[in-house]
Amino acid sequence: MIKSLDPRITRAEIELTNTIAPLEENDQWETYEVFHQKKRGDQHMHVGIVHAAHPEMALLFAKEQYGRRGQSVNIWVVKTRDVYTTDYEDSDIFDTVPEKMFREAGGYKVMEKINRYKKEHKI
Amino acid sequence: MYGNAYIDPNEKANSIVAGEDPEKLTEFETRISKGEKIEPKDWMPKEYRKQLIRMIEQHAHSEIIGALPEGTWITRAPGFQRKLALMAKVQDEVGHAQLLYSAAETLGKSREAMINDLITGKSKYSNVFNYPAFEWADACIIAWLIDAGAIINQVANAKGSYGPYCRALDRICTEESFHLKYGHDAVVTLATGTPYQRNMVQEALTRWWPPIMHFFGPSDKISQHTEILMKWKVKMASNDDMRQQYLNMYVPKIWDLGLTLPDPNLKKNEETGKWEYTEPDWDEFKRVINGDGPCNAERLAVRRNSEERGRWVREALKTADTKYIVPLA
Numbered sequence: 001m002i003k004s005l006d007p008r009i010t011r012a013e014i015e016l017t018n019t020i021a022p023l024e025e026n027d028q029w030e031t032y033e034v035f036h037q038k039k040r041g042d043q044h045m046h047v048g049i050v051h052a053a054h055p056e057m058a059l060l061f062a063k064e065q066y067g068r069r070g071q072s073v074n075i076w077v078v079k080t081r082d083v084y085t086t087d088y089e090d091s092d093i094f095d096t097v098p099e100k101m102f103r104e105a106g107g108y109k110v111m112e113k114i115n116r117y118k119k120e121h122k123i
Numbered sequence: 124m125y126g127n128a129y130i131d132p133n134e135k136a137n138s139i140v141a142g143e144d145p146e147k148l149t150e151f152e153t154r155i156s157k158g159e160k161i162e163p164k165d166w167m168p169k170e171y172r173k174q175l176i177r178m179i180e181q182h183a184h185s186e187i188i189g190a191l192p193e194g195t196w197i198t199r200a201p202g203f204q205r206k207l208a209l210m211a212k213v214q215d216e217v218g219h220a221q222l223l224y225s226a227a228e229t230l231g232k233s234r235e236a237m238i239n240d241l242i243t244g245k246s247k248y249s250n251v252f253n254y255p256a257f258e259w260a261d262a263c264i265i266a267w268l269i270d271a272g273a274i275i276n277q278v279a280n281a282k283g284s285y286g287p288y289c290r291a292l293d294r295i296c297t298e299e300s301f302h303l304k305y306g307h308d309a310v311v312t313l314a315t316g317t318p319y320q321r322n323m324v325q326e327a328l329t330r331w332w333p334p335i336m337h338f339f340g341p342s343d344k345i346s347q348h349t350e351i352l353m354k355w356k357v358k359m360a361s362n363d364d365m366r367q368q369y370l371n372m373y374v375p376k377i378w379d380l381g382l383t384l385p386d387p388n389l390k391k392n393e394e395t396g397k398w399e400y401t402e403p404d405w406d407e408f409k410r411v412i413n414g415d416g417p418c419n420a421e422r423l424a425v426r427r428n429s430e431e432r433g434r435w436v437r438e439a440l441k442t443a444d445t446k447y448i449v450p451l452a
Contacts (some may be wrong), residue, residue, distance in 0.1 A: 002421050002425070003359055004195075004421060005195055005255050005256065006191075006195035008192070008195075008198060009195075009421070012427045012428065013261075014425060015422050015424065016420050016421070017424070018424055018427050018428060018431070019427075020242070020427050020430060020431045022235075022239045022243075023235040023238055023239055023430065023445070024235065025233070025235060025236050026441060026445045027438075027446055028233075028234045028235055028238075028437070028439055028441070028445060029432075029437070029441065030257070030445050030447050030448070031214070031225075031228075031447070031448075033450070033451060033452075036138075046452060047223060047294075048225055048226075048287075048290070048452075049225045049228075049289075049450040049451075050221070050225075051234060053437075053440035053441065053442065053445075054440070054442075057440075061125050061221075065218050065222060066294075067223050068215075068298070069297075080448055080449075080450050080451060081446055083451060085198045085451065087164065088162060088164060088165055090434065091265065094328070111213065112255060114229060116363050119280075
């Protein structure tokens, strides 16, 4: 038995060589991705994960781990396996090609047209 | 709180990047040198993944085990305010472990595997927690001076290259600043109190000084291995540099309280700007980290006991459709 400096540990009557069976797969359940809102009006942002057996537990753990000291006003959790993602390897899908200027503000040069018209008509 | 991860200087350096795709490796290193963060699904060298898992996992274990010597004093804290503050601090540390395990998991090692490696003694944790907190003053010294070391370490690592680890550390550092202030206040209260209190804090400081000098680990040889890990921003500063930074920040604050440190050679060399000290007993460090310290066996037995007694609850809550996949970020 452990004779500890901590009276709680001594009272727990723990053997020093208390071999236990290893934790099995899924012992810690599955993970939920946590999104929090820092203050009303802000967008919810991803902050990390928690392990939980069900959504209510995930919300409770998310509050303890990510909402301490007034860091959040609202929290969402969603099972990691329910999140669909793109790959960083495919990040070229976000590249804007130069010939698509028709969908940029900079693709429209109205002042040039106005100035040319004014000059031609001496306005 | 945390102790620096220990890298074996004798590990073969030439095998570190053996078999890696040179093109991908160059791209990876370029991104890191530009200050970009590496994310879980990105390509990374095997050694980068291995060292990060080891380091973040050790850090998480240190938070869990570190809660034990301080937790010892919750029931006997002197007064209600101290009890509340200590409970909050210990709860923070356990929360930090959760954040860190999550970060390590993104690299592909399951939480169950990490806990199994802790309770069988395969994984390490910060060596300082293998020492006991004899008195209330020991808990105060831990809260001030061990957490101070941890902050130096964590602020450095927060500038590293692995995204999930950096984000966890940013969150952790915010909370550590409360620990440091709380610890300083607790030590100052004793140091400016009755002769009995003053004596108690001096004795605790004397007991904790050798483990504190061990905290950042032995001098790193400038091996090819540490050089690569520093280039990859896995390791952010040498152990000696962090120890110097620590001594520079905290020795004056300790002396300011009229307390003494048990090292007659400790002084700042005004010419070099470096602190000089008696070389810590690294044989003792190695002996304790390999299992033969005053509290190693107790710490792991307590941990195993907690896992075992909580097991039925975790099993009762398990549902048939539970399906673990590696977390995203």
